[in-house]
Amino acid sequence: MQLDDLYRRVIMDHYKHPHNRGKFENLDSITVNLNNPTCGDKIALQMQIEDGIVVAAKYDGEGCSISMSSASMMTDAVKGKTLEDALLLVDDFSSMMKGEDIQFEYEDIEALSGVCKFPARIKCATLAWNALRKGIEQTKTEEGK
16 A cells, blocks of 8 residues: 555545544633635634643534544644644644655644645645644733733
């Protein structure tokens, strides 16, 4: 089996069997809504943050297999991370989308590395990660008040 086929299977597995999809009923979660008007992808990312650590993350939305798989992978990868480490993950993902060879602790993310060859799809892959960055920045702003 070729690496591209393996990556395609990982992406489709996250799309068909998403991790952390749904909504928190807890009102103490941070919610970020983003969309990609180019292709219609939408995401609502919720995070529960305690003492500067992302203790849980969920998402809901609709979109292509790349955007929804990326959200599934991101919510897996960010749990248990400090806000600073989560931002580093966002930066690493952004670098991977620019074609850089990045290794992730949560290896499923690397399945999206081929997206950089398709510039029109990069916005799909980065939607959930942009929501994560926005949520962290929102949290830091609120904590600074």
